Amino acid sequence: MERDYVALLIFAFTYLLIAARRFRLLHIGRPAGALVGATLMVVFGVISIEGAYKTIDLNTIILLFGMMVISEYLRLAGFFRGVATLFIRNISSPKHFITAVVWISGIGSAFLVNDTVCIMMTPIILAYTISAEVDALPFLIALATSSNIGSMGTLAGNPQNMLIGSYAHLSYSKYFIVVFPLALFLLYLNNILLKKVFEKRLAEEKGSPPQIPEFRIKKNLMAKSGIVLLMVVLFWFLGFHLSFTALCGASVLILVARISPQRVFSKIDISILLFFAGLFIVIGAMEETRVFDYFEPFVPTNFTFLGSVLFSFITVIFSNLFSNVPFVMVALKWASKTASSEYFYYLLAVISTLAGNLTLVGSMANLIVVEMAKGTRIVGFREYFKFGLLITFLSCLISICYLYLIFKFILVNF
Numbered sequence: 428m429e430r431d432y433v434a435l436l437i438f439a440f441t442y443l444l445i446a447a448r449r450f451r452l453l454h455i456g457r458p459a460g461a462l463v464g465a466t467l468m469v470v471f472g473v474i475s476i477e478g479a480y481k482t483i484d485l486n487t488i489i490l491l492f493g494m495m496v497i498s499e500y501l502r503l504a505g506f507f508r509g510v511a512t513l514f515i516r517n518i519s520s521p522k523h524f525i526t527a528v529v530w531i532s533g534i535g536s537a538f539l540v541n542d543t544v545c546i547m548m549t550p551i552i553l554a555y556t557i558s559a560e561v562d563a564l565p566f567l568i569a570l571a572t573s574s575n576i577g578s579m580g581t582l583a584g585n586p587q588n589m590l591i592g593s594y595a596h597l598s599y600s601k602y603f604i605v606v607f608p609l610a611l612f613l614l615y616l617n618n619i620l621l622k623k624v625f626e627k628r629l630a631e632e633k634g635s636p637p638q639i640p641e642f643r644i645k646k647n648l649m650a651k652s653g654i655v656l657l658m659v660v661l662f663w664f665l666g667f668h669l670s671f672t673a674l675c676g677a678s679v680l681i682l683v684a685r686i687s688p689q690r691v692f693s694k695i696d697i698s699i700l701l702f703f704a705g706l707f708i709v710i711g712a713m714e715e716t717r718v719f720d721y722f723e724p725f726v727p728t729n730f731t732f733l734g735s736v737l738f739s740f741i742t743v744i745f746s747n748l749f750s751n752v753p754f755v756m757v758a759l760k761w762a763s764k765t766a767s768s769e770y771f772y773y774l775l776a777v778i779s780t781l782a783g784n785l786t787l788v789g790s791m792a793n794l795i796v797v798e799m800a801k802g803t804r805i806v807g808f809r810e811y812f813k814f815g816l817l818i819t820f821l822s823c824l825i826s827i828c829y830l831y832l833i834f835k836f837i838l839v840n841f
Contacts, residue, residue: 431716434473437464438718441709446749457750458698461705468712482711483704486593486670491540491703493673494583495695497656498543500680503691504649507535507547521561521629526618528552528569533577533614536792537607538660541578541585542696545570545792549799556804563804565625568814571793572617572784576822578792579780580610582669585792586699587755588776592669594759595772599663605838606777609829613781613822620821624814648684655680703752710756719760726758730767730834735827738771739778743823746782747789755779770834777826785819787811 441464445457455463468474474482501507510531518524528548535544548570556563578584582592582599591597622629659676663669681688713719727737745754755775762771783790787797787808797806 430473431718433471434468434713434716435718437467437471437473438709438713440464440467442749442753445753456698458702458705461702461709461753463705465705465708465712468709474708474712474715478715479708479711482714483707484590484593487590488700488703490583490589490593490670490673491586492695492700493670493675493677494540494589495543496677496691497652497659497673497680498539499691499694500648500652500684500686501539501656502543502547502694503645503686504652505644506649506652507544508551509644509649510535512551521559521565522622524555524559525566525569525621525625525629528566529573529614529618529621532570533573533610533617536574536577537580537584537610538656540583541574541790541792542795544574545795546799548574549796553800553803561630562628563800564806564810565621565628567796567800567804567806568625568811569617569621571790571796572621572815572818573614574792575780575783575790576613576617577610579777580607582776583663583673585780585790586703587751587779589669590703590752590755591759591772591776595763595768597769597772598666599669600666602773602776603664605773605830605833609777609826613825616821616825617818620814620818624817648686651683652680706753706756710760714760719757723761723764726761730765730770732827732831735774735831738774739823739827742775742778743782743785743819746779747786751779751783751790767834770830773834774827774830777830778823781819781822781826784822785812785815787815789815 441460444455444460444463465479469476469479518527532541532544532548549567552566552570553563556566575585579588580603582588582597582602592599592602655676659672662672681691726741727734742754742758748754758775758779759772762768762775765771780790783793787793787806793811800806
């Protein structure tokens with residue numbers, strides 16, 4: 428019993444460190460907070476050193492690393508800017524541009540990590556808005572929300588989906604068939620709402636036609652990177668191992684790209700991988716105790732519509748308080764013990780991703796967009812929340828209804 432109390436205190440302290448940056452209490456960052464918590468779990472004997480190492484899910488970390496490497500090669504090839512520039516040169520109004528932002532960032536985030544898409548798209552948006560003399564706010568919000576929505580469409584679109592897919596051994600093709608159409612519909616809805624809410628700000632541009640800075644596309648590297656990405660996705664559809672396939676794709680590019688691997692590795696955000704490793708140990712240590720068992724009666728995991736709504740509400744709230752990845756790691760333990768575990772895995776993947784649209788700090792993609800744009804356009808918490816609340820409420824409600832009906836009437840025998 429004493430070990431349970433110690434574990435609970437360390438767990439609470441760890442999640443406080445993770446959330447502290449959101450409330451400007453501490454500035455050590457989420458990865459450091461997770462590593463401190465993992466260390467304390469071992470130091471105070473909640474889990475052994477050997478046990479701590481065994482809790483780390485290498486499948487998730489390797490999958491994330493592999494996709495980061497592939498995304499970086501695509502970035503170096505000029506893929507993202509090339510696609511965006513192609514659209515911008517044929518755009519006649521801000522309304523057309525915001526539509527392009529929604530679909531490029533949404534579709535791109537489904538097959539690549541959404542954070543990477545935001546990094547590549549934000550400078551293009553700023554260049555357009557400065558040249559056209561229009562407010563950048565609608566376009567920045569479009570990028571953040573659409574990248575979140577699009578990333579839920581596959582198991583490789585964002586870190587939490589990778590985690591859920593790896594933990595639950597979900598089929599990439601089945602998840603894609605069920606969820607990707609939903610993601611497309613929500614992108615369509617997001618586009619309509621953006622144009623309606625920001626109608627006055629999307630008036631005809633006052634400045635000159637948009638000028639995008641010249642850059643060189645490395646056609647050879649783009650061809651190699653594109654082929655590798657397509658092959659990785661194809662093998663996923665055929666049922667091959669998610670993480671090992673991504674690692675193979677990354678390895679092939681390292682061999683054939685003729686670019687120093689060190690140059691690529693220097694751009695990989697290792698802190699995210701450390702964040703995952705630390706959290707795996709913290710959650711694994713908690714499983715060594717009975718603490719999570721005490722909370723299970725309060726978590727609605729019965730396959731009913733009301734249970735789905737309550738589960739989703741908890742997911743949205745705690746994903747914004749502690750970030751979606753830390754919450755998902757805890758929620759997976761509860762979802763795995765239900766009779767309808769696959770349904771709740773899908774619901775958790777979709778809702779934890781859509782929850783990122785609620786607030787400015789709801790997802791890493793949001794923070795990337797805001798931080799990169801702050802020199803040109805500061806996005807306020809309140810002005811983001813006005814739209815974030817609308818799209819989060821509608822998209823979550825539609826998703827709950829859709830998934831509940833799909834699993835109740837179509838996938839009941841699968």
